[in-house]
Amino acid sequence: MWPLVLLAVAIVISGIYELFHRKQRAHAIDDFRSAILSTLSGLYPEPTHWPKSIDTYLCARLPVMQEIIDDFKPNVRQESLPAYNRDWDNYYQFCRAEVTDDKCTAADLNPGAEPDPKKQFHTLVSNLLRHAS
Numbered sequence: 001m002w003p004l005v006l007l008a009v010a011i012v013i014s015g016i017y018e019l020f021h022r023k024q025r026a027h028a029i030d031d032f033r034s035a036i037l038s039t040l041s042g043l044y045p046e047p048t049h050w051p052k053s054i055d056t057y058l059c060a061r062l063p064v065m066q067e068i069i070d071d072f073k074p075n076v077r078q079e080s081l082p083a084y085n086r087d088w089d090n091y092y093q094f095c096r097a098e099v100t101d102d103k104c105t106a107a108d109l110n111p112g113a114e115p116d117p118k119k120q121f122h123t124l125v126s127n128l129l130r131h132a133s
Contacts, residue, residue: 029075029133032129032132039064045122054100059096084131087131091125094121098117
């Protein structure tokens with residue numbers, strides 16, 4: 001009889017742990033999404049307030065974004081971790097070296113001829129946020 005009681009207790013404890021873990025992950029996902037959206041407000045999901053000197057603007061926010069990314073990393077599934085790191089590296093590289101006001105102006109003046117940094121930025125942020133699902 002004791003083995004059945006111990007098995008039942010183990011099942012109950014594992015069920016409680018699973019519920020706690022799911023709730024904690026859901027809370028982390030909500031925090032991750034809201035932190036990114038508040039940090040990039042006006043730029044994502046729609047660029048309603050695209051500032052001048054966008055490269056300086058985004059580089060100034062990189063330390064905050066790095067903290068958000070690092071805080072959420074334990075909640076990313078192990079099999080998704082390489083993609084998560086790659087998406088962060090792509091975003092970081094874009095902010096440090098690829099986006100400039102000149103490229104944004106050129107894309108606005110010649111739609112289709114030049115790659116649009118606003119669309120590329122949207123894609124990069126969307127790639128980061130897809131890990132919070």
